Amino acid sequence: MEQFQIEGIKAKTLKDIIYNNMKDIILNNNFPSDDYITEQKLAKMLDVSRTPLREAMHDLVNEELIEFKPRKGYRVRSYTDKEVQQIFLLRKVIESEIIQPMFNNIDNDGIEKLKNIVKRQAKLAEDEDSYNFMLMDKEFHRQMFLIAEYNVFLKSYDVFHNLTILIGSQAIRKKGRMEEVITEHNEIISGLQKRDESIVRIAIDYHLERTKSMYTDVKKSKENN
16 A cells, blocks of 8 residues: 655635634624625735635625625625525524434433533523524534534525624614524423424424514515615
């Protein structure tokens, strides 16, 4: 057998740092959504060169978090009602498929992990930290995929949930919504503890439908003002 060689792991590149910072800014609803910002202006604001910035932004464009137009620049990607319907339909399809596998693998440790995530969400709701609350929402659903051991589905879910964070960043700020999400998550946990598949299925469907309708209501209100 030929001698196996591999290069050492390198530290994060500037492009990676820009990518992570910009993704946080975008998902935290702090990036332009109505007007475009040029690459030149963005590079100056971040105090970075344009090449690693362009590479990082290209990845974010591919993830459909932002859009780019030549000679105009970047802005947050907007979604039509039909696209929002499809995003949540895809989430519903893949999350419904992990319910039975979850029951095959669920144990007290898995239940406690879900409960601890909800406890962290409760603290974030008290602090009115909507951005980190939504990250914890993603972690709650990711944990369900990990319990089910559906790692391939998890990769698709990560993409869809990033889009959910993007389109739901305003809806989650609506008074009382974070508390509702906590209640909805606790209902899922209750169904798992009781080993009642129907409770879990209904709870997941309701949670996704409620999240979608909240976004739709906020979007319509914004358009009417």
